[in-house]
Amino acid sequence: MAKTVAALDFKSASLHVLRAVLHTADTAELTRALDQRMQEAGAFYENEPVVLDAQGLEQAPDWQTLADALRRYRLHPIGVRAPGALLASAHQAGLAPLDISTSRQSAGRAAAPARTTRAPEAPDTPAPEPTPAARPQPESGANAASSADDTIPPTGTGASSETLVIRHPLRSGQRIYARGGDLIVMGMVSQGAEVIADGHIHVYGPLRGKAMAGARGNPRAMILTTQLDPELLAIAGVYRVVETRLPDTLHNRPAQIELDGDTLRIRALQNSA
Structure with a gap:
């Protein structure tokens, strides 16, 4: 039967x-x-x-x-x-x-009231300020808006090894999402452009737009850039709008952004030369 x-x-x-x-x-x-x-x-x-x-x-x-x-x-x-x-x-x-x-929400951050914070003030020790929570982990994000010839798709067998490489600058209005892995941009992220990754974000050029790492709630994700001048930074749903010019120790400098609890920490990276 x-x-x-x-x-x-x-x-x-x-x-x-x-x-x-x-x-x-x-x-x-x-x-x-x-x-x-x-x-x-x-x-x-x-x-x-x-x-x-x-x-x-x-x-x-x-x-x-x-x-x-x-x-x-x-x-x-x-x-x-x-x-x-x-x-x-x-x-x-x-x-x-x-x-x-x-x-089930990441450290209860989704329940925090909405507010914005300004860029850090301390010139010598860019200590982070408390940053408002934004959201829990997304299942879907923005679609990649880039030329196929200039994009290397994610590789590797596991999510942790997948990396999306963009070999051209991103103009205002363009958006890239590296689902399941890291994102490397070999060029400028212009003001009005957005880069999103479930893992780390590396920008080898000026970061002038919005960068959102750990988009599915990974608190260990980082944002690294050779030239920091962003509109917005976010890791694992904790975000911060940069409303004023960063201190000279950070503005247009190599920098690393990581999450410490509910606080985004911005640290200048010293040149090895």
Whole structure:
């Protein structure tokens, strides 16, 4: 007798999701904060599933307006955490109640309130400042926007050995994502360009755009460049917008950026010559 194969099965799954913590029920204020965060972080959140966390609210925001605002930035609201009194209105907007464990998020960083920090001030010892959390690990990122002739695809049998090499400068608006490994750019990353990697990022040239290493939550990832002048730096979801010129000990100098807890540490690299 022929074995019947089911056309559909349901199986359990563990999902990485972005948790957007709502601190106010004022929908206009929430959408303004969303606009600001997206302008700062660019494609760092793109195509992520989002759970709206309203556990601390007593009144419901306009769920539909908020969900539509997220979708405009290619974020996908899939559910809500909220007190029972708010769940009925969320359900009407197509948001299912979800119970996600905060322990699965990287050191609880996704729950931190949104804010920005400025570049370090100390000229001799560029000590890092506390940096706001941005998001948990992404499953998908931006697509590589580069010429096939100038790109060496990832190689190696394991994720740790995969390296994407870009042999040309990146112009404003271009975006590169090294999925599962490191990224090497042999040239300038212009202002308005974005480089993203699940592993380390090496830029052999001026880094003037946005660099996001450890994109799937690897806190040991680093960013290294021969000329530091970035718009944004991020490692494992902890990011920092550079709003003012870096100190002379760091500006346009070789530098290494790494994560220490919830703090990005920027260290000048001395020339061996």
